[in-house]
Amino acid sequence: QSALTQPRSVSGSPGQSVTISCTGTSSDVGGYNYVSWYQQHPDKAPKLMIYDVTKRPSGVPDRFSGSKSGNTASLTISGLQAEDEADYYCCSYAGDSYVFGSGTKVTV
């Protein structure tokens, strides 16, 4: 199973919005509404930010939102804040396994 494709990096100024894409195939992203997103700060464990494409766990700010169209899922961070600077990974169910994205570094 190949990693899902994400841009290597995106950047934005405080208060701006950034969108991270996550492209897979009909066997993973396009085939199921089970895409999740994880935030990872340096030398820290990943943290769940979005699940089931669009849902936010309790405690995650509403400036984080998710969507999907066809084989591509997206994570949008609105009103960018300094603490949002981190690596972000998408993940999709792929039938009998899970596949992560290649990761995107967000710079604020």
Added chain:
Amino acid sequence: EVQLLESGGGLVQPGGSLRLSCAASGFTFSSHVMSWVRQAPGKGLEWVSAITGSGGNAYYADSVKGRFTMSRDNSKNTVYLQMNSLRADDTAVYYCARFYSYYFDYWGQGILITVSS
């Protein structure tokens, strides 16, 4: 509070074996699928394995199938990852994660495995 604490990491020679443990607390352990996810130095996340709450079924990534075995002891609230025939490309931080529905909702702090001679 959900807590996951990995142990058993370290340096091992190529071809060697190692067993990781993950002690869980703060939730009804036997009700949850558990998983291992790894991250090679400077690289992205890779799903490794998962095991059902009863321990009756385990699932593996192709990259570790036949070499790694995941198990659990619900009386000890602990999951294990037995890693055999280790290779240099198994070098990574290994995270224990609680699985809920179709996502990983809680993660341990991770433990480093280095495969090198």
